[in-house]
Amino acid sequence: MKTNKDSKIIVIECENVTTADTLKYDILLDDNSYVDLTLMPEPKMAFSLLPGEHQDIRVDVNILLNNGNEWLATPNVYFGGRAPEAVIGTPDEALLRETLRSVIYTGMA
Secondary structure: OEEEOOOOEEEOOOOOOOOOOOOEEEEEOOOOOEEEEEOOOOOOOOOOOOOOOOOOHHHHHHHHOOOHHHHHHOOOHHHOOOOHHHHOOOOOHHHHHHHHHHHHHHOOO
């Protein structure tokens, strides 16, 4: 936990937290007051297809990468350790689409 005593800003960093988690924190501040924090789920990205993108993202992956099917099956830190194939059809598919766009339009991922 990081604190900034002057502004009373508190940042709590959590890993491997899902929307189903119900974590709650009671934090004692320097002036002996308490702050209750409840974990809020991270908003999911919404996306729409750009011109030339295929509705089935697997097609775009295989056009972009020579080893597209292998890449889709390999766990990846960008997707929380899941294989990209595992995020297809979930709200996290938007992150996969944005990752591909990053490669296409900037040459970086």
